Amino acid sequence: MADESSIFIGASRKPDDSYQKPEELLLKYGNRHGLITGATGTGKTVSLQVLAEGFSNAGVPVFAADIKGDLSGIAAMGEAKDFLVKRAEQVKLDPYEFQEFPVIFWDLFGEKGHPIRATVSEMGPLLLSRLMNLTDAQEGVMNIAFKIADEEGLLLLDMKDLQSLLANIADRADEISARYGNVTKPSVGAIQRTLLVLEQQGGNFFFGEPALNIADLMRTTRDGRGAVSVLAAEKLMMNPRLYATFLLWLMSELFEQLPEIGDPDKPKLVFFFDEAHLLFTDAPKALVDRVEQVVRLIRSKGVGVYFITQNPLDVPETVLAQLGNRVQHALRAYTPREQKAVRTAADTFRANPDFNCAEAITKLGTGEALISTLEEKGVPSVVQRTLVRPPASRLGPVTDAERARIIAESPVAGQYDKTVDRESAFELLQKRAADAAKAEQEAQQAEPVDSGRSRWTIPGFGDEPAPPPRTTGRPAPRPRVSNRQTVTEAAIKSVVRSVGSSVGRALVRGILGSLKKGF
Template identity: 80%
Template sequence: MWEKQDQTIFLGASRTPANDYQKAEDLLLKYGNRHGIVTGATGTGKTVTLQILAEGFSNAGVPVFAADVKGDLSGVAAMGEAKDFLVKRAADVKLDPYDFQEFPVIFWDLFGEQGHPIRATVSEMGPLLLSRLMNLTDAQEGVVNIAFKLADEEGMLLLDLKDLQAMLANMAERAAEIGARYGNVTRQSVGAIQRNLLVLEQQGAANFFGEPALKIADLMRKTPDGRGAINVLAADKLMNNPRLYATFLLWLMSELFEELPEVGDPDKPKLVFFFDEAHLLFNDAPRALVERVEQVVRLIRSKGVGVYFVTQNPLDVPETVLAQLGNRIQHALRAYTPREQKAVKTAADTFRPNPDFDCAQAITQLGTGEALVSTLEEKGIPSMVQRTLIRPPASRLGPISPEERKKVIADSPVAGQYDETIDRESAFEILQKRASQAQEAEAKAREQEELAEPQGRSRWTLPDFGGGDSGGSPQPRGRTPSAPRPRTSNRQSVTEAAIKSVVRSVGSSVGRAIVRGVLGSLKKGF
């Protein structure tokens, strides 16, 4: 039985040269914000390691956020069961007593199906992450940046996808005006972005963008007895859209970085964040985005946030990010291909060597539930790598039932806060109102034009062929009935009338020029 340490998380027991488990392996809470990584092939025990880390942080009063890719992590919300292999594992690592617990869990789901909906506004996501989400070209990303700038200048909120779609459509109509101020905005670029937004909408991203937006404080709740909440994100469906998953996780980490105050090096983290399937964050990511991840990982430590990457292969994480991770847990890797062999060597080289065994060889020989462990000791020095048997979890191993999940959701401290969508006035509504007002103004202008024509005048008038007054015949415009008509010869008035008829019948400037020539010659003849 190991002596309980209030400032540590018990991970398991390491082997001695005699091949028995004699030494406790712990993670110091004060170095929990120095980040970490859990790697290993499928089926080697990564999820159980994530589970016991989440349990340890929760019992220490540290809130946790973790993605649940396969649904197995949901068992942390239920009491554990004394199964034979778990009891044996507890005895092997000298975990006595082996107590079972259920933990305070809040379930979240971007699609609102297996947990409380998580939403963010388009403005909060920002043009960089949105462009990453849609895999836009540089030119298209420039158009998105202009859309955000224009919306800000004109006082329009970008909250959901229809706001951004309306803003882009408005920009296409005003392309000449906007282009003169910000640069070229082509209809082709706008069309490509709109098509990408439509794809996102069909993939369910419309559920993510909107209000009420997630409050970071709701991820950092504690129970009355001081335990930290374990926030579990249902990610099984989200895996069908890995780009949305990666963008969401990066957005969440960025929000934590921007909102949390500086705390330096606290006695324990304020929040611990687990990136499961971390390779999805970096696959095909542009350099600018990788640099952003590296920056956030490096600086968020001072906010008291620990970031732990969970992935199959240490090569999935860029070296610049890998260098920031102080706590390392390596489960078994296979070495059948050149890339796998390279991964084994990379993993072995990241540990502080242990003279008692060959690290690279041990990685390929680890059994299920075993791992090579190296954590930060006093003064932040990495411990010598140890071959460790991971302790069994106190909560249920495996998923909970749908009925149990529904009960946890109903009893959640955030129940009812995020379930109903709020759609307040934003860019979409404002632009619709402007379009409606423009149509009304145009209709009024047409009415005024019609009313401006002289009253009592028929649009159908009779031509004046000369001659005297004949009863009720209309008088020529501009003359009174008593005004005498100038007399001219009959031949001349007929000729002039013919010339005027020709002039009226000719519509082009060339025709008018010809008629003016003819008119001049005829006048000379007369």
């Protein structure tokens, strides 16, 4: 039987078909990651449940995705069913005690658990582009958007923040293109349409505040057991890209926030990622490299990552090589690809001379598995054909009433249930646009109004508008004297001319007459 330094998984099968030797997972190698594979219905969920129970009892917090809802039963007391009691006797589990475990239910949509949220800034342009399946050009625009948000102090918290920022970038496309490269309105429009699709698929539930505090996934109870965080993923699986992006974001957050601790006596946290192939399906190389990097380095943070999938070929070889603890359930081998998967699985184990590993994989019964874990000095153990022990908690889902009670009594009850919408990019850009519109309106009102255009003036009577002031640096010219005459001036000048002409003629005649007389 296992002690406080290990987890009892089951008993290995001897050549005479008896089950006696216990198969254990050493806690000090629990952060060396693991893999649970097998066809549908072969017992993967039970193996996950047994390991999660073992880690919790050892004081290690656990996070697990519940794809079908069956794992929720870990929150309820087990029941003494005949086949479970028989299995306990076969593996010499004595006494077989039932337990209920401290569970916190989570749900990205907030329906079957506490909401899990992340801000757009925390997600980052790389993961967000992966989530939205953007082209290279569109991903470039997304990177520029995050750069501008940093420069201008715009918080990107929820989807409307990102949408408003992209709209602002489209309006300033010429200016931004001159600084960072080509930004086209069609590219921005394509991203906006993709954001709309993501919003309709539930992305608006995930992005926002309050964001998940990683410390809430690392809780322990007063009696020293680790809390089991169960993510309700039945609805989430309808959008597998969101599910995969969320898992990768969670690993990245842990990697960035947790301190280096080397190799502890037991892990600080263990993750079980069901349907792990979704992390890698159609993923660009940059993203696969990121997963490999996180898996390789997060071990030194005291975090163990266990992938659950049907086929070992679903996991890239670079990641597969990092997984030291392995539980292989039965595989079918009817097609060439299935036969290749069997050979791949068999080749990853340390051979056992007592049986042919490839043949055994196709003949395993339900609840049986080939198991190899890390022994002393981190060396893989010889693979053993093992009968997995029965779980101590309920085998099957909890009822809706039980789930509601557990959620209400949760240590994080009320902490994440209400959305917080503080001032961020959306509000700041709205305010900026309103200020610009107000300034433009004030500028228009300050312009002088030319009222003289609306009426007629009679030249010469002083009603002409003054000429506009000159704006050049040259001195203003002297005012020109107008040659125009008023009616009164013209009459007076005409009389003067008439009088002057008569007097002038008289004087001339008088002078000439005098001259004539003198001759």
